[in-house]
Amino acid sequence: MASLATHGDAHVDPLDVTRPELYRDDRWHEPFRTLRATAPVYRCEDSAFGPYWSISAYKPIVEVESLPELYSSQAGGITVADLMEGDIKMPMFIAMDRPKHTGQRRTVAPAFTPSEMQRMRADIVARTAEILDELPVGETFDWVDRVSIELTTQMLAILFDFPWAERRKLTYWSDWAGDIEIAKDPVRKEERRQILFQCASEFGALWNSKICKDPTPDLISMMIHSDAMAEMDQMEFLGNLILLIVGGNDTTRNSMSAFAWGLEQYPDQRAKLEADASLIPNAVQEIIRWQTPLAHMRRTATADAELMGQQIRAGDKLALWYISANRDESMFERPDEIIVDRANARRHLAFGHGIHRCVGARLAELQIGVLMEEMAKRRLRVNVTAEPERVAACFVHGYKQMQVELSRY
Ligand code: HEM
Numbered sequence: 342m343a344s345l346a347t348h349g350d351a352h353v354d355p356l357d358v359t360r361p362e363l364y365r366d367d368r369w370h371e372p373f374r375t376l377r378a379t380a381p382v383y384r385c386e387d388s389a390f391g392p393y394w395s396i397s398a399y400k401p402i403v404e405v406e407s408l409p410e411l412y413s414s415q416a417g418g419i420t421v422a423d424l425m426e427g428d429i430k431m432p433m434f435i436a437m438d439r440p441k442h443t444g445q446r447r448t449v450a451p452a453f454t455p456s457e458m459q460r461m462r463a464d465i466v467a468r469t470a471e472i473l474d475e476l477p478v479g480e481t482f483d484w485v486d487r488v489s490i491e492l493t494t495q496m497l498a499i500l501f502d503f504p505w506a507e508r509r510k511l512t513y514w515s516d517w518a519g520d521i522e523i524a525k526d527p528v529r530k531e532e533r534r535q536i537l538f539q540c541a542s543e544f545g546a547l548w549n550s551k552i553c554k555d556p557t558p559d560l561i562s563m564m565i566h567s568d569a570m571a572e573m574d575q576m577e578f579l580g581n582l583i584l585l586i587v588g589g590n591d592t593t594r595n596s597m598s599a600f601a602w603g604l605e606q607y608p609d610q611r612a613k614l615e616a617d618a619s620l621i622p623n624a625v626q627e628i629i630r631w632q633t634p635l636a637h638m639r640r641t642a643t644a645d646a647e648l649m650g651q652q653i654r655a656g657d658k659l660a661l662w663y664i665s666a667n668r669d670e671s672m673f674e675r676p677d678e679i680i681v682d683r684a685n686a687r688r689h690l691a692f693g694h695g696i697h698r699c700v701g702a703r704l705a706e707l708q709i710g711v712l713m714e715e716m717a718k719r720r721l722r723v724n725v726t727a728e729p730e731r732v733a734a735c736f737v738h739g740y741k742q743m744q745v746e747l748s749r750y
Pocket residue numbers: 406434435436446584585586588589590592593596629633634635638691692693694695696697698699700701702704705
């Protein structure tokens with residue numbers, strides 16, 4: 342087992358994988374390799390987020406997620422950062438246990454059925470085509486801002502029927518809501534609180550504008566008119582909306598950026614994909630696996646338990662590192678590589694597993710797949726011209742900016 346090193350006054354456990362710089366500098370691979378090989382269920386005593394268990398292999402993560410009564414999403418929230426006094430309490434079904442979770446998930450699930458995806462497809466294709474046709478070929482630009490953020494934000498604006506001209510607010514709110522590093526900084530925490538209040542009040546106004554109207558095919562109207570809505574108060578309704586904005590925003594955005602950056606690392610795989618567009622659906626899964634846009638989710642033990650020979654105590658916090666499970670050598674051959682025709686790419690855990698498995702997975706797959714199809718139709722290739730700037734966080738795993746140049750093949 343690795344020993345504790347001392348840096349200045351602070352003890353740093355080299356296997357503490359919550360350190361944001363590991364993600365900012367893309368240095369997370371090595372500690373997770375060690376954890377999987379030597380301690381797939383590892384107790385980290387000392388971290389900026391307090392003590393926690395690191396679950397880093399595929400099998401124990403599936404085990405934990407299959408026992409939602411024992412490993413609660415509600416007891417301590419869904420990230421390694423604890424909820425603190427003064428935080429706004431916005432209940433969201435991702436952080437609820439059964440039976441409440443079941444009823445609230447039911448209010449939004451109808452927006453993500455295969456037939457809804459079919460209905461939305463033409464719109465997504467048109468929006469994607471419009472964005473791609475406006476991009477310069479042979480000039481440098483930021484792929485994150487002009488493609489990944491723009492496409493995801495447009496989609497969410499349609500999904501919520503949010504005022505079109507103000508859609509970038511969705512990006513802004515989502516960036517603030519998903520930043521768990523803020524928990525360490527009281528000034529920024531207060532700023533975040535104000536910003537999320539503003540978000541809640543704008544969605545409250547949108548809700549009021551739809552409440553006495555006939556149903557329309559957007560999520561807000563769908564939620565208002567669903568049977569399960571009777572079980573939800575206004576704070577819960579707003580919490581769930583924020584969940585959808587955050588859930589659907591950074592994750593899909595960072596997968597779209599991973600499409601550009603990942604294939605740049607594996608030009609033979611890019612060539613394979615360019616030669617055969619029928620590989621796109623599998624490549625979508627492979628890119629989501631390779632990126633793993635949410636590095637972890639957290640559970641809290643409700644009773645003493647044993648997990649892979651380790652003694653977990655009631656109240657202990659467990660970080661389920663999807664980012665590491667998706668590189669588990671016992672599950673995926675040559676896991677660090679993108680292999681667009683990988684036979685078991687679909688078995689990745691980037692969407693989680695069990696009762697909380699991502700409700701928006703189909704929409705994410707559709708958006709990323711359409712982007713790849715529309716690029717292929719135009720025979721457009723993204724060439725990344727410089728190392729991207731990454732997000733410094735152990736929750737959202739992604740890119741701040743990425744300079745690219747398009748070419749035709
Ligand atoms: C849940 C990942 C896209 C909405 C989750 C979970 C993960 C995840 C890891 C938690 C699973 C668990 O706790 O077991 C992703 C990834 C995406 C993506 C990687 C894109 C590549 C979306 C989209 C939406 C969305 C597009 C909606 C617009 C949600 C919601 C939940 C959720 C509402 C809570 C589900 C529940 O608790 O029952 N997602 N997500 N996600 N996601 Fe996604």
